Structure formats: structure tokens, C-alpha cells
Amino acid sequence: MKQLDKITPRDVDFSQWYTDTVLNAKLASYGPVKGTIIFRPYGYAIWELMQKYLDAKFKELGVENVYFPLLIPQSLFQKEKDHIEGFSPEIATVTRVGDTPLAEPLFIRPTSEVLMANFFKNEVKSYRDLPLIFNQWTNVMRWEKTTRPFLRTSEFLWQEGHTVHSDRTEASDLTLKILDTYTEFAQNALLLPVIPGKKTEKEKFAGADSTYTIESLMHDGQALQCGTSHYFADNFSKPYEIKFQNKEGKLEHAYSTSWGVSTRLIGAIIMTHSDDNGLVLPSMVSPIQVRLIQIKETDEVIKVTEEIRNLLKNKYRVDIDKTDKSFGFKISEAEIKGIPLRIEVGPRDLENNQVTISRRDTREKIQVNLNEVETIVDQMIKDYDANLYAKALKNREDRTSKASSIEEYKNILGQNQGFVLVPFCGEIACEEDVKKQTSTNSRCIPFEQDNKTEKCFNCNKETTLKVYFARAY
Amino acid sequence: MKQLDKITPRDVDFSQWYTDTVLNAKLASYGPVKGTIIFRPYGYAIWELMQKYLDAKFKELGVENVYFPLLIPQSLFQKEKDHIEGFSPEIATVTRVGDTPLAEPLFIRPTSEVLMANFFKNEVKSYRDLPLIFNQWTNVMRWEKTTRPFLRTSEFLWQEGHTVHSDRTEASDLTLKILDTYTEFAQNALLLPVIPGKKTEKEKFAGADSTYTIESLMHDGQALQCGTSHYFADNFSKPYEIKFQNKEGKLEHAYSTSWGVSTRLIGAIIMTHSDDNGLVLPSMVSPIQVRLIQIKETDEVIKVTEEIRNLLKNKYRVDIDKTDKSFGFKISEAEIKGIPLRIEVGPRDLENNQVTISRRDTREKIQVNLNEVETIVDQMIKDYDANLYAKALKNREDRTSKASSIEEYKNILGQNQGFVLVPFCGEIACEEDVKKQTSTNSRCIPFEQDNKTEKCFNCNKETTLKVYFARAY
Structure with a gap:
């Protein structure tokens, strides 16, 4: 009989503890291709429970499940400039079948906005055809340099919702309704206290008008993005020509959204709840x-x-x-x-x-x-x-602080880690400068704001914005 | 409001009728890559109902769901000779990520035997670790020349079961137990009368010792393979070195199986039950x-x-x-x-x-x-x-006949089509000759056999075997 392996204590080496916990609980094994994992029965069963919970919530919101193809022609992908720039270095590309080269390279989907947009273009004629509220549970691929089971893998499983609307506000409201669904799911089913908010310009999704996120804090004080919801305005419907006849009989570009959570949530519950004796699972997703x-x-x-x-x-x-x-x-x-x-x-x-x-x-x-x-x-x-x-919330509260200067922020990063709320100008160049100095990004602009004018913690420009920064997975 | 399109009458042009029915019912649309389809909400909902029914049956049998990676290193794939020969011309191959060529080409799984075998090799040490009874619901890719929605597409959805056992009989029995599950599912949920049986040597799965199948007859008299279950003996465990210590303390090669049904079952129910007014769905899988x-x-x-x-x-x-x-x-x-x-x-x-x-x-x-x-x-x-x-059964019975010579068989093919039971020697060369003459293959060796010696309908060699041949999708 195989003996159970020792688990490295969490406070000695968090990263090794994580790997030991995953492998000992038989959640996953490494796949033969670098950065891929095998979801073993126990790990996959957790994902099935997450799917079941969320899928029922989606269906209450009128979401319809679909399945779109794995491969995207290169030419189709290139219509939205920010989107291709954001994803192209990570895209696994099929160039031949058997020994026969393909006329056009095909991308394995890193996400399916462009396939959906192409479908919506052909499908949507009138405001009567809208909204379309689709979701798919599927695999996607983003080639990652540093990988870790569940948290960051070249292939992962997720749900990706894609919707198209005749009304700007309806689309934008839907992204927030989905964020609420994610928040409820994270807090009630996964027992993860999360901070919902908006991403900064630098951190928003490639091609989005605005990105909303839920952020949680792991036991070691690093943050983890747990789910995102993107409002695209007409950023995709313009290059992909999704037009509809509105009630006044005029052609108008439609408004679209997308949103997703992935198997990294399994990583989130491990790093939040588990301990030196192995896994600790929320009852709702415990097989x-x-x-x-x-x-x-x-x-x-x-x-x-x-x-x-x-x-x-x-x-x-x-x-x-x-x-x-x-x-x-x-x-x-x-x-x-x-x-x-x-x-x-x-x-x-x-x-x-x-x-x-x-x-x-x-x-x-x-x-x-x-x-x-x-x-x-x-x-x-x-x-x-x-x-x-309660324990997860206490850990987050203990590790949440404020800083008003970059020195103060660096000091906190060096000690306690955790979320640091700072006055921040919101500008891309300034955030890039913070990243250069600290290797950290903003996590989110929380919805609750005090609206007081202060000086940006890095560039000293006046701002009313308070933003969470943290070291993150 | 978009008018419903006319459906071509089934007896005028079966193939066009099929396409009209699929598109009008909004089951699927064509994807941008040749041979791929988009599962629209109504089509995907049928698949979800099929999954729900079968998955519950699998769980009663002790099947555990897993998820294995999409990509298989070329070198890993090549260990089982028949397997690679059978699949290699159809395999979509990833050769670069972004602009960077990969050191080794990666295959998009056409099926996952080799990944499973590689996992079993590392996992299985003793007879106590066995059996492992895995299944995954996933997408696979086989590049097809002629495609048709659901029936034959470059990418399709399916479940693939993979098991490994310490006992030859246990493995072989499991393939038959699964075939029974498929038969029950096809007949009771999909209302498809099926003939369960064994594939001939020529038609068995690349790498299998024996392949079992359920075969049904479409309204136009062509047969459709609805599900297969493969017993591998130690054909995979030898090249992939899956060895275990048996009760006597000796190292032995394990015995493995695999089995699957796919989204082509949606095609089967359309071509069996539907009519000139569109789709007709069995109540069990009707959204x-x-x-x-x-x-x-x-x-x-x-x-x-x-x-x-x-x-x-x-x-x-x-x-x-x-x-x-x-x-x-x-x-x-x-x-x-x-x-x-x-x-x-x-x-x-x-x-x-x-x-x-x-x-x-x-x-x-x-x-x-x-x-x-x-x-x-x-x-x-x-x-x-x-x-x-009852209607589907009557159609099959009306279109099932016997032939004792190749001329008689050709004659039936020219008229009525349907299943033709013939005495057949079972040899690969003879079946290849039949295929050359008629473009048809055997469908299955039914379990019920009369055991009378007759002459092979093609080569005249004496045989007790009775085998169904038919034109098939």
C-alpha cells in the first residue's frame, strides 16, 4: 500500500505546500505537455460541482448553453486590434493536418469573442433578434511561461459567456448582473470573501470598454483574480460588423459582453482554506x-x-x-x-x-x-x-492596509503583503511605472469610493480614485 | 420577422432534407473552419440531455469523470503502431505558439488512448490500484474530407471511457457491460432500434483486440454506427508499459478498454424519426x-x-x-x-x-x-x-434481408438498401474485395448466430459466421 506523502508546512514554503496538497489529494497530475495538467477524478468532481451550481444560476438569468468550434482562422482573429495584440504571443497554432500544410493557420481558441462576433454578425438582423445570451463550458489554451496546477495552465477549463444586445445600458447592466452572480457564488459556495470592482485601463481585457472583476486574497497574502465580466460597448460589433435594425428602422451597431470563471477557482479554494494536513474544502463543492x-x-x-x-x-x-x-x-x-x-x-x-x-x-x-x-x-x-x-475574511482584513506613497506601498509589500488601498491617478503610464518598481499591478477599483481628493501614491497627480494594489497570482 | 424556410421533402433529396431540417430547427450553423459546426442552444440542449442520461448510468457502473489534456506530443502517440497508422492522416497538428516554432509537434487528440495509457503507466503499481474506470466528456478532432452536421465533423463532442484492469475477463466483460448501457440508452432514450454486435477484423478500432458496436438504420436505408466499445487486451499496456504486481507478486501487463458515443447521435435521431415537416424528437431528449x-x-x-x-x-x-x-x-x-x-x-x-x-x-x-x-x-x-x-423498427425490418452471393447483395443494395445478412468468411482481404466492388463495409457480427456452415457470399470459403453488411454513413 502506497504511503501518503508528507506535506511541506504551509509557512515553510507556500508554493511547495500547494503542490504537495494538490498531488496528495489526487486532484491533478502533470500532463506530458509542459504546463498542462490531468484533472483526476477528485479534482474533476470539484469542477463538476462548481459547474452545477453556476449553470443553474445562469439558467435563471436566461443564459443558453452552446458549443462553438475550437479552431479560429487566423484572418478572422485579426479584426479587433487590441484583442489580437493581447493574445497573439500565447496562441497555439495548427499549421498542418497529417503531413499536409494548411492554406491558412488555425488558432486554438484562447477565448471565443471573435467566433461569437462572427456568428452574431450573420444572425442578428433586427432588434427583435436581441438579446442573445450564450455560454459555453469548454477548454481554452493560452501558452504560459510559468505554470502551476489550476492557477495557471496552458490549457484550462472554464465557462465563457458571450452576449449581444440592442441597448447599451442593457449590455452594461448584464456585465454587472453576472458579476453579482460570481460574487454570490464565490462567497456562498466557495466561501471566498471577494472584493468586486472595476479593472484599471492598464488591466482591462484586451478589446474591452470596461472589465469588472472579483478579487480574493490567498492565505499567503497574494491576491487572485477569481472571475471577470467585460463590457465591450461596440468594440467588437464595429470590426465584426454586427448590425441590427433598431425600432426606428435604422441600422445600429450592437453592444456585446463576455464573462468567465475557470478551473483556477479550484486553486483559489485550496490556497484560501487548506492547511498543513492537506485540503480543506467548502461543503458545497466537496465531492x-x-x-x-x-x-x-x-x-x-x-x-x-x-x-x-x-x-x-x-x-x-x-x-x-x-x-x-x-x-x-x-x-x-x-x-x-x-x-x-x-x-x-x-x-x-x-x-x-x-x-x-x-x-x-x-x-x-x-x-x-x-x-x-x-x-x-x-x-x-x-x-x-x-x-x-470567517477565517478567510479575517486573513484578508488582517492583511489589508492603506498607503499614500510608493515607499509606503513597497514597505507593506515587503512585510505583510495583502491588499493595499492607495490613491491612484488611474493612468496607464503611471501603473506601468508602479509595475516596473514593484512587479505588482492594481487589482481593482472597488465600487465603494470615498470620493476624497488625494495625491496619486506614485505620480502625485490629484485624484479621487482609491484602488487596490497587491502582489497577485 | 424571418419566414421559416421550406424543407425539401425527404423522399426527393434525403441529404438536402437533412440539412434543411438541421438549419431550420436551429440545431446548428456552420463554423468558419471547414467541417466544423456551431452547436446552437437548441442543438446543444439535446446533447446536454443525452449527457445527463448517460452520465447517470455511468456513475451507477462506478465510472469516474476526469479531464485529460487536448494536446499529445507526437513522440508519445507513435508507440502503438496500428493506432498511429489509423489516425495519423486526420490529425491536426500544432507546430508553433505565437511566432515561435515548437521543438516537438503536438497533436490535437483524435481520441485519448495514449494519454490515458501514459497516465496508467505511472499510476498503476499493484493489483490493488485496479481497476481504474475513467470517462471524459470532451471535444476531439479528426480531419474529415466529407462532412455533414453532427454525422461527420472535423471537431465533435463525445464521451470517451478508458479503463484498466488486472484481469483479462473483467476488462472484456466491461466492454460488453458498456455496450449494454449504450443499447439501453439508444433504445429507451433515443428510440433507436439497434443491432449490437462485434466488428470484423477489417472494421475494428485501430489498436483494438476486439470492437463491439451498436448499429442502427436510418430512414433512407443507410446504416449508422451509434457507439463502440473496444477491448484492447494488452495491446496498449505493452508499448506503454502499464505493468502491475499481481496477487502472486509477479509483474503482469494490465488489460485496457475504451468506449464512446458522440454528437453524431443527434444526427441519428434526426435521420431516424424526423419527417417532411421538420424535426421529430424522442421525448427523453426533447428540450x-x-x-x-x-x-x-x-x-x-x-x-x-x-x-x-x-x-x-x-x-x-x-x-x-x-x-x-x-x-x-x-x-x-x-x-x-x-x-x-x-x-x-x-x-x-x-x-x-x-x-x-x-x-x-x-x-x-x-x-x-x-x-x-x-x-x-x-x-x-x-x-x-x-x-x-415502432416506426423505426418497422423501417429496419422492412429493409433487412439476406443474401448468399455478392450478386444478390449488389442487387439488394441497388433496390431497397438496408441491412443485409450474409455468410462471410471474416477475412480482411475478402472484406476489402467486397468494399472495392460495392463501396460498402460490414456493420457487425450480430451476437445471435445460427452456427450453420455456409459459403462466404464473396469468396465461397466455408464459414459459420453471419454478418450484417450495409451502405453506411
Whole structure:
């Protein structure tokens, strides 16, 4: 039997701890092509749970799922100037089939705006045809220099929403409605406290009029972008000629949006909630929420274990560890896999009509009377989730500060890390200068603003804007 | 408002009828790269329903979902000789990223046996690690010369199962268990009568020891392969070195399988059930099962329509056509989209406490008392599905015949088409000769065999084998 590998302590080497946690929990393995990963059953099951949650929310908003092709002709891609500039160095390109060279190179989609735009162009004739609110769950490819499982991989899985509207405000409102959906999902399902806001000019999506984002803070104090929603105005409908006849009978360019979250969210929950004993998973996306472990397989123990499983199975994803591994190994494995609750059933406890339930997060153990199992499990799952969120929020609050000068900002970066709120002019050149000095970017312009005029922390220009900067993944 | 396009009658030009039906029902559009299609919302919703049905069946069998990378290094692909020979002319190949050439060309997966084998090699140490029963829902690419929406496209969506076992019989049994699952799915959900059987040596999958298949007959008398299940024995585990320590402590090569169904099943249901008025969909995979249409929007009509929707919505996928299209247009559209039942609600019927329900397949209309709607809908959906299956079965039976010589076979091909059961030696050279003469291949060796010795219909060699041949998509 393979022994579980040691996990490097989180505070000793966060990056190694992350890799150890991913590999030990059997979430992923490395693929044969550099920067690619294999989603193993346990890792993929988390993604399936995320999909299920979000897809239901999307359907409530009237989103329709579609599937657009993987390959984009080079010529089609090149119509929107910023878009091609932003993506071209990362694009994997098909140039031959078998031994036969292709007449035109084909790009593996890094994202599908141009394919959607090309479809909308042919589809949309009148305001009656609008809006179209599409989404696809799919793979995309962006060649990355430095990669890390889930967080940054050459190929990743995501959902990409693409919409087109007859009305500017309707389009722009939709991007915010989607951002709300992402915020709700991140906070309630993934237990990630996030800061919603707008990206600066420098950080917005290639081709967007404005980009909205949710940003969260990892345990080590680095930020992670968890989802983005882009309002394009008519930036795509002009080069791709998406026109419709409006109610007044005049031809008008349509307004479009796109938005997405990806498998990097699996990375986000690991780096936010997990600990030195391995994975800690929010119950909503935990493939197994309750695991039953038998201390000794007597007839009575087997019978009660089955009864508890049957009691809980309509409400929770529950399993029994029936492997022939040792009791200690089973406990470690349940911890490494981040299973929220573990119920241990043994002959001695049963003499008193009891079982032992333990929480993965606090490792607290309690003895519970058999007829109280369901009630206690309900309560413990609630407490467990609440604690995960509270801990993550506390970490973020402890690591959020303000700075009014670049020196102060550098000083904070050197110590505590975390989000730093600064007065910032918002200009691209100034942000590039900050990046040159600190290797960090802005994360977002939070929606809540105090509107006080101050001096930009880097260039001293007067500004009312407060912006979060941070070191980020 | 865009008028619905005319559908070419099925008996005038089957191929044009098919395309008209697909485009009119808005199942798909053509993608910008030759041979690719866009799955529009209505087409993708059918695929989602197929996924949901099959995925639940797989999970009952203990199948675990995974996701493996899109790209396969050329060198890794080349280890299994038959496999690379079978696929290499169709493989789209990535040779550069941005402007930078890659050191090694990367293949877009036409199927994932080699990636799985490479993973299994590293993963499997002992018989205790086995079996591994994986599946992925994904896109694959095989460059095709002649393409047709859903039936044959350069990129398609499918599920591919890949398993590895310590026991030869367990592996071989699994391929048959999966074939049973496919048969049940095809017959009960898609209402496709299928013939399960084994592929001949010539027709088996590149690299397989044996390939099992389900074959169905389209309305025009051509056959369609609807799903395949492959037993590899140790054909992949030898070149890819998948070895495990067996119970006796000896190293042994593992036994593997793979199996898949694809979006071509959407083509199968269209070509089996649909008619000159457009799509006809089996209720199980129909995105809308019951559509309510209001003849005139009086308060009473609106109220009753809502009531019926609420009555049915927990059991059926039901909607109300609330567009401002004409009544006649709404009827045509419901037909073109193949919605099984249509309920028309109008003021005159309501005076008698009635609504009109009509079936898409027979176009039969009946007046139903309001308090009987649910019972009648239940019965009509059952009858509708039963009729679809019975019609498809009758078409197959009418078009199934026997031949004992190649002349007789050619004669049947010229007339009626359909499945032709022939005594066949099973040899590759002989089947190649049949193909040269008729452009047809064998479809399958059915499991039911009479075991009588006869002469091969082409080469006259003695054989007990009876095999189905047919012209096929």
C-alpha cells in the first residue's frame, strides 16, 4: 500500500505546500505537455460541482448553453486590434493536418469573442433578434511561461459567456448582473470573501470598454483574480460588423459582453482554506461531505454504519471507507482530501449508543448519540462553512492596509503583503511605472469610493480614485 | 420577422432534407473552419440531455469523470503502431505558439488512448490500484474530407471511457457491460432500434483486440454506427508499459478498454424519426416536451395557459410561446423543432372547458377536458414514444434481408438498401474485395448466430459466421 506523502508546512514554503496538497489529494497530475495538467477524478468532481451550481444560476438569468468550434482562422482573429495584440504571443497554432500544410493557420481558441462576433454578425438582423445570451463550458489554451496546477495552465477549463444586445445600458447592466452572480457564488459556495470592482485601463481585457472583476486574497497574502465580466460597448460589433435594425428602422451597431470563471477557482479554494494536513474544502463543492470510517468491522458496527449512511444520503454526499487500509491511514486520507465531516463508528462508542464526529477544519471531535446524528451533522456543516468563511475574511482584513506613497506601498509589500488601498491617478503610464518598481499591478477599483481628493501614491497627480494594489497570482 | 424556410421533402433529396431540417430547427450553423459546426442552444440542449442520461448510468457502473489534456506530443502517440497508422492522416497538428516554432509537434487528440495509457503507466503499481474506470466528456478532432452536421465533423463532442484492469475477463466483460448501457440508452432514450454486435477484423478500432458496436438504420436505408466499445487486451499496456504486481507478486501487463458515443447521435435521431415537416424528437431528449400556444390572448386564455404550465412543469419540460408571432407561425415552428406535444388554448375551446392537444408524430389532434389534461398528456407522451420506436423498427425490418452471393447483395443494395445478412468468411482481404466492388463495409457480427456452415457470399470459403453488411454513413 502506497504511503501518503508528507506535506511541506504551509509557512515553510507556500508554493511547495500547494503542490504537495494538490498531488496528495489526487486532484491533478502533470500532463506530458509542459504546463498542462490531468484533472483526476477528485479534482474533476470539484469542477463538476462548481459547474452545477453556476449553470443553474445562469439558467435563471436566461443564459443558453452552446458549443462553438475550437479552431479560429487566423484572418478572422485579426479584426479587433487590441484583442489580437493581447493574445497573439500565447496562441497555439495548427499549421498542418497529417503531413499536409494548411492554406491558412488555425488558432486554438484562447477565448471565443471573435467566433461569437462572427456568428452574431450573420444572425442578428433586427432588434427583435436581441438579446442573445450564450455560454459555453469548454477548454481554452493560452501558452504560459510559468505554470502551476489550476492557477495557471496552458490549457484550462472554464465557462465563457458571450452576449449581444440592442441597448447599451442593457449590455452594461448584464456585465454587472453576472458579476453579482460570481460574487454570490464565490462567497456562498466557495466561501471566498471577494472584493468586486472595476479593472484599471492598464488591466482591462484586451478589446474591452470596461472589465469588472472579483478579487480574493490567498492565505499567503497574494491576491487572485477569481472571475471577470467585460463590457465591450461596440468594440467588437464595429470590426465584426454586427448590425441590427433598431425600432426606428435604422441600422445600429450592437453592444456585446463576455464573462468567465475557470478551473483556477479550484486553486483559489485550496490556497484560501487548506492547511498543513492537506485540503480543506467548502461543503458545497466537496465531492464527499461526510465520510464514515469503521474502527472495527463487527456486525453491529457494519449495521450502524449503513444506517447512518442511509440516514444522511439524501441530504449529503456521504460514503463509507471500505478499503482494507489501516484506521490511521483512513483518517489521514480523509484529512488530506479535505472531507468536511468524518464519522467514526466503533464497538466501544456503540455500547453507549454513540459515534464520534470530527470536523476537518478545527479537528474538533465530539461524541454524539445515535438519534442525534442528523441534527448534529446539519449544525456542524453550517458551523464548518461559517468558520471557513470567517477565517478567510479575517486573513484578508488582517492583511489589508492603506498607503499614500510608493515607499509606503513597497514597505507593506515587503512585510505583510495583502491588499493595499492607495490613491491612484488611474493612468496607464503611471501603473506601468508602479509595475516596473514593484512587479505588482492594481487589482481593482472597488465600487465603494470615498470620493476624497488625494495625491496619486506614485505620480502625485490629484485624484479621487482609491484602488487596490497587491502582489497577485 | 424571418419566414421559416421550406424543407425539401425527404423522399426527393434525403441529404438536402437533412440539412434543411438541421438549419431550420436551429440545431446548428456552420463554423468558419471547414467541417466544423456551431452547436446552437437548441442543438446543444439535446446533447446536454443525452449527457445527463448517460452520465447517470455511468456513475451507477462506478465510472469516474476526469479531464485529460487536448494536446499529445507526437513522440508519445507513435508507440502503438496500428493506432498511429489509423489516425495519423486526420490529425491536426500544432507546430508553433505565437511566432515561435515548437521543438516537438503536438497533436490535437483524435481520441485519448495514449494519454490515458501514459497516465496508467505511472499510476498503476499493484493489483490493488485496479481497476481504474475513467470517462471524459470532451471535444476531439479528426480531419474529415466529407462532412455533414453532427454525422461527420472535423471537431465533435463525445464521451470517451478508458479503463484498466488486472484481469483479462473483467476488462472484456466491461466492454460488453458498456455496450449494454449504450443499447439501453439508444433504445429507451433515443428510440433507436439497434443491432449490437462485434466488428470484423477489417472494421475494428485501430489498436483494438476486439470492437463491439451498436448499429442502427436510418430512414433512407443507410446504416449508422451509434457507439463502440473496444477491448484492447494488452495491446496498449505493452508499448506503454502499464505493468502491475499481481496477487502472486509477479509483474503482469494490465488489460485496457475504451468506449464512446458522440454528437453524431443527434444526427441519428434526426435521420431516424424526423419527417417532411421538420424535426421529430424522442421525448427523453426533447428540450421542450410540451409547448403551450395561445390562440387568442384573452385573460381567461392567459390564466388557463399558466395553470396548465404549472400543472405539468414538475413532470415535463414545458414552455409557453409568448412571442408576437402569428398563430400559424407558432404551429409551424413547434413542428419544425420537433416538440412532442402542443397544447392550443383558445377562447372557444375554453367555453367547453377544453383545450386541444396535438402530437407531433401523427399530427393527431384531440380535444381534452381541462381536468384530464395531465392524464392525457402522460398517455400521449407514452404513445408518442412507442410510435417513434415502432416506426423505426418497422423501417429496419422492412429493409433487412439476406443474401448468399455478392450478386444478390449488389442487387439488394441497388433496390431497397438496408441491412443485409450474409455468410462471410471474416477475412480482411475478402472484406476489402467486397468494399472495392460495392463501396460498402460490414456493420457487425450480430451476437445471435445460427452456427450453420455456409459459403462466404464473396469468396465461397466455408464459414459459420453471419454478418450484417450495409451502405453506411
